[in-house]
Amino acid sequence: MLEELSLRNLGPIRTAQIMLARGLTAITGETGAGKSMLLSAIRLISGGAVESSKVASDADEAWAQGVFSVDDDNSQAADIARQAGVEPEDGELFLSRVVPASGRSRAVLGGKTVPRSVLSEVSAELVTVHGQADQLRIASPSRQREFLDMFAGDGEELSSYRAAWEALTALDEHLERLRSQETSVHDRADYLRESIERINRVNPQPGEDEELKARRDRIENAADIAQGVGGALAALDASQIGDDAVSAVDLVNRAVQSLRAIHIGDAFGQQADRLESINADLSDVVSALASEIDDEASVEDLDQINARIHELNELTRRWGPSIADVIAWRDKAVFEVEDLDASPEKVAELEAERERLYGQALAAAETLSAVRRAAAERLGGQVSDELTALAMSGASLEVRVSDRDSLGPHGRDGIEFLFTPFPGSPQLPMGKSASGGELSRLMLALELVAAAERGNSDGMTFIFDEIDAGVGGKTAVELGRRLAKLAQSSQVIVVTHLAQVASWASSQFVVTKSDETTVSEVRGEERVGEIARMLAGSESQTSLEHARELLAESKLS
Template identity: 40%
Template sequence: MLQEIRIQDLGIIDESLIEFGPGLTVLTGETGAGKTMVVTSLGLLLGARSDSAMVREGADRAVVEGVFDVPADHPATVRAAEAGGDVDESLVLVRTVSGEGRSRAHVGGRSAPVGVLGELGEHLVAVHGQADQWRLRRPDEHRELVDAFGAEPVAAARTAYETAYAAHARAVTALETLRTAARERAQELDLLRRGLERIEAAEPQDGEDAALRIEDERLAHAEELRQGSSEAQVLLAGSDDSYGDGDDGVIGALARARTALSQVSANDPALADLERRLTEVAHLVTDLASDLSGYVADVDLDPGRLAWVQQRRAELGELTRSYGDTVDEVIAWGRDASRRVLELEGDDDRIVDLERQVAALDAERSTLAGELTEARRAAASRLGDRIAEELSHLAMGSARVVVSVTPAGRLGSHGADEVEIGLAANVGSAPRSVSRVASGGELSRVMLAIEVATAEASGSVPTFVFDEVDSGVGGRAALDVGARLAALATSAQVIVVTHLAQVAAHADHHLVVSKSDDGQVTRSGVRRVIGQDRVAELARMMAGTGSEAALEHARDLLADLGRSIDA
């Protein structure tokens, strides 16, 4: 239950504390006094969109604070605790709107996203205004009303259908994507297969291009390599026909040098060390000469091998120009291409599987749509009876309400049904859509009847706010509207913004919104009226004056309704 709202610098309200009680509370006041700002402030607490224009001129920000009394196990209490709010004996919600348009929310003393206020509002307050009447002019809203009234049976059937519908839509999209891409898939497959055939025919090996490049260089310069290495070997080891005075190369010279040192090195340790080093050099040169001799023997002067190497390099070059900078990259491309080919070849199987899946899901959603239709029809029948019962309390006892559920001719995201609330306002007339047959006053009463019927069905929202839902109603019908609101207030807190004295007279608590100005600033405030003040307000609402006749009329109205002027 809403206990109080504190409003600061919102519209023409500079600061006001409004206390609410159980039962029926009405807010009245002159046109333009600021009654709408009270409803607007409540909307802000429930997550409605904010606007910098809401901030009172000259103020930096507008602040609305609401205090709700909710049980510990109420969904709003649970959600507030999940958001980190402190919920002790009451739940405090705060909404701040800056002059620049920025908005902040606090739940139970903790900062929270504005969206959390909206979630809490669904469990705390149901706000209905004149704009809600336009919902009856939209066929989709008729379906939503039936679904909400149908509660768990309809909700379960609708959830099952929507799940199947979404799965079917996804499968159809996937199938259409595969079919649409069939030509591109075939072209990609052709390119991949040709590439794989070329690679498989060439059978490249890891690192083969680098190895062949080295071999090509060696074979192409084989003669120069042989001559250079042979000459170096002769210079080191001497020629084979060197006898007597012939050149025995560097090795011979080193041998003679060692002989010369060995004859005297025993006399000087320093010279002995030089002899040792000379011996090491001689061994190294001997090994080098031997390696050069082996290299000369191994130099390949085979022109056929050179031609093959160059041809092989050209063959591999064709692959690297198309599939990678190196043979290793070509081989990696081949592995990836093989996997991709398997994927693309599997698309045909996927198409077959998806076709089966689409057919199965289509049958499933059709079955579930039928179950949803049956659940809606059951809910629609009950809702029609409840609305008619409520209208009988609103001076429309002859009205007949038929909530029809008919085939839409196709399966949509919400099922296969068109739902329409039909009204036969007079005996003998055929039901027609309320969007076409109801007058303004009738539409207000139908809307109120619907709200009362659906409210009693849900039973979870503790507070209902009606913003001039009695627009277009007058006379005896206005008394009936007030009586029905008072009846609803026996099981829930009801707050009504009204311009009708016949409605206001039913109130348990009467609040008046008034404005004043000092010639420079206009202010609006809210006060509770009892006793003669309440009589005066009812007189103003009925006659526009405070004449004795108007006051007497107001007293008679309260007396006729069995209401005390001190309410």
């Protein structure tokens, strides 16, 4: 809902701030007073085209801002704002636009500069303007389809169809991929098979190349290792190499025995314990070094190790850089070969599956079409009845649902809204077959029927301009009544010059042109006076009494 509209230096209006509420709001004023500037402000914050000529002649820039209330948890507008990096503040979104006298305009959402398209996307979920200068909300085929689906309440049928369509589309893409790759797939598959076979023949193991290189280093330095280990063992425990010389182990053992021979207190016993611990560590080192000599005794053939390293290097050079990368590449290639297997049998299997999925999608599309056709007939009839009540006797709307040759993401239906504005007129697509006032009344009829179907508000703000063109008398009263009826479920703003329409509003703002154009809300006797002026052009006693009578009668029962 639009809670507040503010503007500055837009046309003749220096500054204005309108606090709006739910229900029906009427914008009135004498011709040329500047009512259109309010609509211009709405179009600006909705991302509309900029007209620098509407900036006040002595101002550097014009500015407009709309404050909309949104449901933080269940609002498409709030979701679009979040995607643009803007979080609603206390359940409100601020949409504003700065238009310089020359140069580019600036779009702002929630205090953050955004592309103009973002304002358009957000405002499309919040406000709809129906007027001659505005693109109709449902003029495009996609919008007409969405409107019909909303009216039909076919969400379940539409979801079932979309699931079937997505499954069919996925299989079609798979088949297309196989067929388009047919010329190169065999070469690729042969290469993969040969590569997999070569890797499997070598059969590399994780970390094998590093282990082999370490073994090669030991073999190539075997003499230095033997000499160093032998010298160390000779010093630590000569018995390991068959020598009778005194070694470190023997000397430590002697020291322990000497200390144990002292029997005068614990001090020497503690030192003996420490030496025994040292001797145990020495024994461990001796065992480890002795095993190294045993290993060197079973030296592998260096040529065999080098040959294996060469084989592994060939693999890592092509599919590496590591053995782990080679193994991972092979495992992935196995799956790719399976996917590239475009054998006639596999293609035939997929084609059979496609026929099954197509049958499911077609059945779901036919179910959806049946629901749409029934809703289309009901919608056209109800809208035509509303048009008759809006002084368009003989006008009608036909919602045509036609079969297309192929399925699409939204079914197999071609949906078209065809409007006949007067008897004898040919049926023409909406938006191309009526005046501004006729189009506005058609949109009012559509919104009324939709609101009755929804049963509650969807948070949309509807703005009607020129809806009263060519209307008067009882028809004007009925027009006001129906606007008030729509306002029971949605916020409605109407720009009107008819007292019979304005009298139905729950609030009324008057644009007054004097030294400085102003916009102010009228209540009580001020409103009676404005209605009287709209009726008779003056505030005579007769027109005032007529205005009071009109306001009293303009109530929904």
